[in-house]
Amino acid sequence: MSNVQSSKLSNVGFRVVKNIERVSPKIIEGFKGIATPNIGDVMGRMFAMDHSIKSINKPGIHMVGSVFTVRTHPGDNLLVHKAMDLADPGDIIVVDACGDMGNAILGELMCHYAKTKGIVGYIIDGPVRDLHGISEMGYPVFSKGGTPRGPYKEGPGEINTVISCGNVPVKPGDVVVADDDGIVVIPKEDAENVLEKAREIQAKEKMVIESIYNGTWERSWVDETLQKKGCQIID
DSSP, X not given: OOHHHHHHTTTTTEEEOOOOOOOOHHHHHHTTTOOHHHHHHHTTTOSBOOTTSEEOSOTTOOEEEEEEEEEEOTTBOHHHHHHHHHOOTTEEEEEEOTTOOSSOSOOHHHHHHHHXXXXXXXXXXXXXXXXXXXXXXXXXXXXXXXXXXXXXXXOOEXXXXXXXXXXXXXXXXXXXXXXXXXXXXXXXXXXXXHHHHHHHHHHHHHXXXXXXHTTOOOOHHHHHHHHHHTOOOOO
């Protein structure tokens, strides 16, 4: 291994990667208005974060953006503060805090600052505080819950390395979509293809709804499936 490569790997667990590759803004814009279930179905019903990470906002939040990852020691937010200074407008800061619920990873003041930077929102595999204030300001935050206990600022941690959040692998520059149903992560290398197929599903669902109300929804598949499975139907 060269000295250059060795130096890049010498501080594993406490390092910051500043520059990442993102998908085009056009693709990210395309996911706006597409519900997470439609996107999840495209990806084999995979890549959906655990249900314990959910919106702390009032119903109606739909968040779309490019992933900016943070791996932090449980109960510590030093690297989250650094991420706020580095993230680009349109990014969503996704934090792997190991699911620990001991100390809040962020609060209302950090949300106000992130909002001024154009950061779209936060996803935290851990708790936050100031839930009422964050909800009232309408800034998108998804977390495992709340606690009044504040964080430490000691480190270690990493920025823009591969993390796990809600039992899903997340890479810097992936696309994330989050709404009232939950959170899906779209691998950046698949984003364009997933967007195209999610649009097809969305259009198909609109047609199904129309057929429901005009009485033409085809339902024969239900009995056909039951028959294939060996179900006995008794009059």
